[in-house]
Amino acid sequence: MASLDRVKVLVLGDSGVGKSSLVHLLCQNQVLGNPSWTVGCSVDVRVHDYKEGTPEEKTYYIELWDVGGSVGSASCVKSTRAVFYNSVNGIILVHDLTNKKSSQNLCRWSLEALNRDLVPTGVLVTNGDYDREQFADNQIPLLVIGTKLDQIHETKRHEVLTRTAFLAEDFNAEEINLVIEKRYFSRENNQIPGFPDRKRFGGGTLRN
Amino acid sequence: LIFFLDTGLPEGILFFGFGWFFFMHQLFKDYEVRQYVVQVIFSVTFAFSCTMFELIIFEILGVLNTSSRYFHWKMNLYIILFILVFMVPFYIGYFIMSNIQLLHKQRLLFSCLLWLTFMYFFWKLGDPFPILSPKHGILSIEQLISRVGVIGVTFMALLSGFGAVNCPYTYMSYFLRNVTDTDILALERRLLQTMDMIISKKKRMAIARRVMFQKGEVHNRPSRFWGMIKSVRTSAPGSENLTLIQQEVDALEELSRQLFLETADLYATKERIEYSKTFKGKYFNFLGYFFSIYCVWKIFMATINIVFDRVGKTDPVTRGIEITVNYLGIQFDVRVNLDPDLSFCFPTVDFFYAISSSKSSNVIVLLLAQIMGMYFVSSVLLIRMSMPPEYRTIITEVLGELQFNFYHRWFDVIFLVSALSSILFLYLAHKQAPEKHMTL
Numbered sequence: 001m002a003s004l005d006r007v008k009v010l011v012l013g014d015s016g017v018g019k020s021s022l023v024h025l026l027c028q029n030q031v032l033g034n035p036s037w038t039v040g041c042s043v044d045v046r047v048h049d050y051k052e053g054t055p056e057e058k059t060y061y062i063e064l065w066d067v068g069g070s071v072g073s074a075s076c077v078k079s080t081r082a083v084f085y086n087s088v089n090g091i092i093l094v095h096d097l098t099n100k101k102s103s104q105n106l107c108r109w110s111l112e113a114l115n116r117d118l119v120p121t122g123v124l125v126t127n128g129d130y131d132r133e134q135f136a137d138n139q140i141p142l143l144v145i146g147t148k149l150d151q152i153h154e155t156k157r158h159e160v161l162t163r164t165a166f167l168a169e170d171f172n173a174e175e176i177n178l179v180i181e182k183r184y185f186s187r188e189n190n191q192i193p194g195f196p197d198r199k200r201f202g203g204g205t206l207r208n
Numbered sequence: 209l210i211f212f213l214d215t216g217l218p219e220g221i222l223f224f225g226f227g228w229f230f231f232m233h234q235l236f237k238d239y240e241v242r243q244y245v246v247q248v249i250f251s252v253t254f255a256f257s258c259t260m261f262e263l264i265i266f267e268i269l270g271v272l273n274t275s276s277r278y279f280h281w282k283m284n285l286y287i288i289l290f291i292l293v294f295m296v297p298f299y300i301g302y303f304i305m306s307n308i309q310l311l312h313k314q315r316l317l318f319s320c321l322l323w324l325t326f327m328y329f330f331w332k333l334g335d336p337f338p339i340l341s342p343k344h345g346i347l348s349i350e351q352l353i354s355r356v357g358v359i360g361v362t363f364m365a366l367l368s369g370f371g372a373v374n375c376p377y378t379y380m381s382y383f384l385r386n387v388t389d390t391d392i393l394a395l396e397r398r399l400l401q402t403m404d405m406i407i408s409k410k411k412r413m414a415i416a417r418r419v420m421f422q423k424g425e426v427h428n429r430p431s432r433f434w435g436m437i438k439s440v441r442t443s444a445p446g447s448e449n450l451t452l453i454q455q456e457v458d459a460l461e462e463l464s465r466q467l468f469l470e471t472a473d474l475y476a477t478k479e480r481i482e483y484s485k486t487f488k489g490k491y492f493n494f495l496g497y498f499f500s501i502y503c504v505w506k507i508f509m510a511t512i513n514i515v516f517d518r519v520g521k522t523d524p525v526t527r528g529i530e531i532t533v534n535y536l537g538i539q540f541d542v543r544v545n546l547d548p549d550l551s552f553c554f555p556t557v558d559f560f561y562a563i564s565s566s567k568s569s570n571v572i573v574l575l576l577a578q579i580m581g582m583y584f585v586s587s588v589l590l591i592r593m594s595m596p597p598e599y600r601t602i603i604t605e606v607l608g609e610l611q612f613n614f615y616h617r618w619f620d621v622i623f624l625v626s627a628l629s630s631i632l633f634l635y636l637a638h639k640q641a642p643e644k645h646m647t648l
Contacts, residue, residue, distance in 0.1 A: 027414070040468030042461065043403055045410040047418055061411055065403075076475035080468060083396045084403075 008087060011066045012109040013094035014102040018147040022094060023064045038068030041084050064092075071108045078112065085113050090141045097146040110142065219262055220255050227254030231573070246570045249291070249299060253577040256288045257584035264588065289352050292581045293330070296574055298323045303570045330355055353585065357615060360586030363579050365619045369626025372503040377634055379496025384484065387477045395474060399467040406460045413453050507627050510620040586615070 011019045020042065024032040027044040046062045067084055069077055091113055095102040228251040263281055301322035305315035333355050483489045 027410075039465045040399075041403065041464070043407050043410065045407060045414050047411075047414045061407075061414070063407055074472075074476065076472050076479060079475045080396075080472040083399065083471070 007060050007062045007089050009062055009064050009090040009092060010085065010088050010113055011064050011092045011094060012106075012113060014096070014099075014105050014109075015068070015070050017094050017096040017099070017102050019066050019068075019094045022092075022145065022147065023066045026064065038066060040068060041081075042066045042068070071105045071112070081112075088113065088140060090143070092143045092145060094145045094147060096148055098148050103146075106144065114140065220259055223255035223258040224251045226258075227251035230254070243303075243570060245299070246303075246573055249296060250573055250577045253288075253291055253296065253581045256284060256291065257581055260284055260288065260584055260588055285353075288581060288585065289356065292356055292578060292585070293327075293352060296578045296581070297326045300571055300574045300578070301326070303574065307571070333358060356582055357586045358618070360579075360582030360584075361615050361619050362622055364583050364586060365622030366626045369623045369628075370630045372499075372506055372623075373627050373630040373634065376496045376500035376503060379492045379499065384481055385477055387474050387481065389478075392471065392474050392478065395467060395471045399464060399471060402460055402464045402467060406457055406464065409453050409457050409460070413450055413457070416450060416453075503627070507624060510624045510627075513620045514617070514624065 011023055013019050015037075020036075020038050021032045023042070023044050024030065027046045043066070044064050046064065048060050048062050050056075050058045050060050065084055067081055069081060073081075091110065093106045093110060095106050228247065231247050231250050259280075263277065263284065266277060298319060301319035302315060305318045305322070484493060
């Protein structure tokens with residue numbers, strides 16, 4: 001118990017993309033039945049066995065900080081949100097595959113979170129423009145997750161996935177596209193058949 | 209070419225484009241437009257509303273000949289009534305139904321039902337008011353206009369009252385609470401502490417669940433009710449503990465939300481304080497004093513109108529415009545009451561930003577279009593009263609015989625009620641806020 005270290009991961013994205021559902025899924029192994037508006041920040045904890053099975057196995061607590069709100073919020077809300085961006089170990093950017101604007105807003109989200117650390121004076125130097133340079137020396141690992149894949153018609157999936165692959169390249173991030181849908185999960189909570197994912201079109205599944 | 213200009217089409221297209229542009233770049237700049245029909249409806253409503261005002265101005269200036277103006281009035285009015293009474297409510301019902309998961313399949317059916325309910329209440333609305341003389345038929349245009357007018361005037365008066373009070377309150381720096389950086393830092397520290405407490409409790413829950421899972425328990429996360437039943441029958445200390453901790457976590461999460469909102473509020477106040485020190489801020493502060501005097505005058509006048517049972521002829525704004533125009537020597541009769549227009553603009557757009565979300569934005573935009581359309585129609589009604597008799601003829605002809613005095617009286621009453629309750633509400637909110645921070 002005492003050896004459990006702290007890992008803080010931010011979950012960012014536009015309103016309604018499925019951040020709360022995602023966090024709930026990861027931490028409780030269940031689908032969130034009644035997603036509601038996230039005011040401020042909601043935290044959940046996942047216990048993770050790092051390097052399971054090897055002698056160096058260590059159990060970590062991964063804190064998932066699900067920050068609510070939209071990227072175009074009033075600056076007072078942005079300043080308040082900034083208090084959550086301290087000492088972050090990783091960032092998960094979530095966007096909705098059926099909503100192009102949420103993908104475009106990811107740049108602004110990441111700039112908002114990263115600038116907090118890069119410029120310790122606390123001045124937000126973002127004007128929304130994307131600049132690859134700003135991500136070049138970024139040490140914090142980024143993960144881009146696209147949700148609601150099932151709501152896209154079969155024929156359009158390839159086009160959407162290509163677009164998101166480019167997005168992930170720009171961030172120098174890893175990418176996963178998810179289906180979060182109720183009927184994939186059976187009643188027993190410890191039996192999740194595994195949600196399908198594509199890691200840069202490479203395939204492979206995520207085991208729980 | 210004359211005929212083309214005569215039909216009013218170019219202005220209509222211009223207004224339509226303006227409404228479209230406004231929609232895209234202001235209202236919906238953070239959302240994705242999924243259903244273009246919403247945008248079309250909004251722009252169309254906006255276009256026809258503006259065209260109606262344009263027709264009034266044409267009436268005064270004497271542009272175009274009488275018969276074509278009459279024709280345009282009639283056409284415009286029919287179309288806008290059709291939109292306000294049939295199309296927009298139906299689409300509002302349709303989009304509300306689309307949001308509700310259960311009824312998604314039969315949403316067409318349910319939106320028809322909703323529309324019929326709306327029509328029923330809409331019709332019933334006319335009964336208690338002495339709106340029109342009984343010699344008109346059931347489905348005449350007067351019936352529809354009278355009801356639309358009542359709703360529109362009510363909304364206008366409500367928003368006017370609130371805007372008239374809220375505007376000086378926001379502009380004047382006298383009301384700004386004193387916020388220091390230490391206050392903000394203290395609140396932020398409390399917020400982070402609360403988050404840490406939530407995290408530690410959730411860690412305990414996660415570990416407990418893991419232990420239970422490894423021991424082969426079936427339910428990883430018992431629902432509260434089931435957990436209670438279980439603990440009565442078979443004493444399972446694990447699940448009992450979890451329920452307790454879950455309740456504590458819920459309380460802490462509620463606290464964290466409150467702290468977040470309070471911190472945001474403090475940041476907003478701090479920004480306003482800094483803004484008020486700038487030149488622009490000082491200008492708005494001065495405007496605020498001016499508006500507060502204006503607001504007091506309005507309330508006073510409304511009270512007098514009601515008490516002494518008279519209908520107001522002009523108001524200071526119109527009087528001021530009159531004087532200016534006469535001074536500049538322009539042959540322009542400006543005896544029109546523009547007063548309600550001002551206070552309307554202030555709260556509406558901010559209100560939209562505050563309450564919209566990606567799911568409900570469609571519904572809210574349609575509501576906005578509905579209110580806007582009704583507002584414009586009732587403006588026409590009210591304007592007719594303040595216009596000199598020579599210009600009233602066409603409106604009276606088109607709109608039939610409605611009891612216009614009633615509308616003015618109704619406006620005054622609702623305005624007074626709205627303004628007074630806004631004052632009360634703002635006073636209470638203002639009193640409450642500093643006490644919260646005193647306890648830190």
